[in-house]
Amino acid sequence: MTEQTTERQECEQAWAALAAHGEDIGGKHLRELFADDPTRGERMTLEAAGLYLDYAKNRATDLTLELLCDLARAAGLREAIEAMFAGERINATENRPVLHVALRNRSHTPVLVDGQDVMPAVNATLERMADFTRRLRAGEWTGHTGRRIRHVVNIGIGGSDLGPVMACRALRAFADRALTFRFVSNIDATHFFEETRDLAPEETLFIVASKTFTTQETMTNARTARQWLLDALRDEQAVARHFVAVSTNEAEVVKFGIDPANMFGFWDWVGGRYSMTSAIGLPIMAAIGPERFMEMLDGFHAMDRHFREAPFERNMPVLLALLGVWYNNFFGAQTHAVLPYDQYLERFPAYLQQLDMESNGKGVTKDGMPVARQTGPIVWGEPGTNGQHAFYQLLHQGTKLVPADFIGALRPAHALGDHHAKLMANLFAQTEALAFGKSAEAVRAEGVPDALVPHKTFAGNRPSNTILMNTLDPHALGALVALYEHKVFAQGVLWNIHSFDQWGVELGKVLANRILGELTGPAPDPAAHDSSTRALIARYRQAHGRI
Ligand code: F6P
Secondary structure: OOHHHHHHHHHHHHHHHHHHHHHHHOOOOHHHHHHHOOOHHHHOEEEEOOEEEEOOOOOOOHHHHHHHHHHHHHOOHHHHHHHHHOOOOOEHHHOEOOOHHHHOOOOOOOOEEOOEEOHHHHHHHHHHHHHHHHHHHHOOOEOOOOOEOOEEEEEOOHHHOHHHHHHHHHOHHHOOOOOEEEEEOOOOHHHHHHHHOOOOHHHEEEEEEOOOOOOHHHHHHHHHHHHHHHHHHOOHHHHHHHEEEEEOOHHHHHHHOOOHHHEEEOOOOOOHHHOOOOHHHHHHHHHHOHHHHHHHHHHHHHHHHHHHHOOHHHOHHHHHHHHHHHHHHHOOOOEEEEEEEOHHHOOHHHHHHHHHHHHHOOOEOOOOOEOOOOOOOEEEOOOOOHHHHOOHHHHHHOOOOOOEEEEEEOOOOOOOOOHHHHHHHHHHHHHHHHHHOEOHHHHHHOOOOHHHHHHHOEOOOOOEEEEEEOOOOHHHHHHHHHHHHHHHHHHHHHOOOOOOOOHHHHHHHHHHHHHHHHHHOOOOOHHHOOHHHHHHHHHHHHHOOOO
């Protein structure tokens, strides 16, 4: 019997043991689990890299966690983690290593790709970024007319946008307020128009961020930006002072007309959605300064080390991954809510959507077979308390099970009145209400008429994790993002899928390019599309006078 077959068998046994255990405890209410073990709330907690995780409000016992950790071992998670850190080509369908951990390797130990240490290049890029952002922040890097740069516009999409937007918002309290930061991603011209309409071109710097430098949205927006600048400054020479590029593709950067001296590179072993600690983080560094950026890298690195070194039972990303698998695969949960009780984290759920759904939204196993079990969940969320007045009704009384992560900071960014105590009271209250609900007897005891009792009853037993940080600072943000990066990776290993490719985005891109020609050029061949798509194209052509 091959090693692989034995591993697969062990894995299937672990899945089966969990299924049997699920039958046993599936019906057990969180009320009972807490009553059975009064120390649960203190015991089922964990601290790592400055973050505190309370996972007590999960429909899980010690045995559940043991069995889940058995699954992780049987699935080869330990070996997979080592393979990633060792620079093995674990992104097999693109034949690439996956080494975002090297970008924040603050121990500076060598990280080898094909026998070559990548750390000197990583550190050299960080130094160039630091030099550039220092000059920008000090007003030494001026625009073409000698005016100080006051506005930074990042043009990118997906991984070249979501991380920087999320982090620039999250760390606004640490940002240089003399600079404004805008982000243009959508191909819809409205995005470019609205984000630039009040900016002075002579004070604006564009960062064109694209790993490939071929992405339709980014290149279209970048060309529009170039024209916008030249319409105002009327001198091609101005481009050099107002455009910098972040990419792995120097040839395309040069073709676009950006001097390679104004380019910050990264490498094909950095996945787009794992790239915010590469040069893609340039707007973040411009906002908070190089020192704070390094603190953020320290936070990432602390979580990286924890992920690599801690036993699974005490490993925060692994526990989150396993609990996610528990609900996804044994309770039929289709979605996972991320609910930050911090306005500065308003874009965190959107960031996580790409990280998680582009990584684990896969339907075939590593060997190309259809998956036998459910893979990545639909990730969604909004900052608390706004969500409470919108969708929490469904979380509390709806028919769907929605496991949730609640995220908060113990100290506020702005100590205004009693806002923060109220914010955190709401966070804690929601996890309590979800878990324990309110029984019909308790409702009746309040004198509620019988007819209303079912409507006012809360079944409870709705699981959540709570993640707390001291303050939302660069270190904490780094640790938080790394926590989810590794959670997603670990889940991919458990489901035996490739988490680092994204072939599912390709078909739409190809078809859009074909349809573009059919909207703007000669009428398409009637046989080229189905009747619905054909009618939509015809309708567009008609609206533009092209019958
Ligand atoms: O949506 C697909 C995708 O390839 C993402 O994975 C990536 O983050 C995004 O497009 C942008 O790609 P690029 O940085 O090459 O412009």
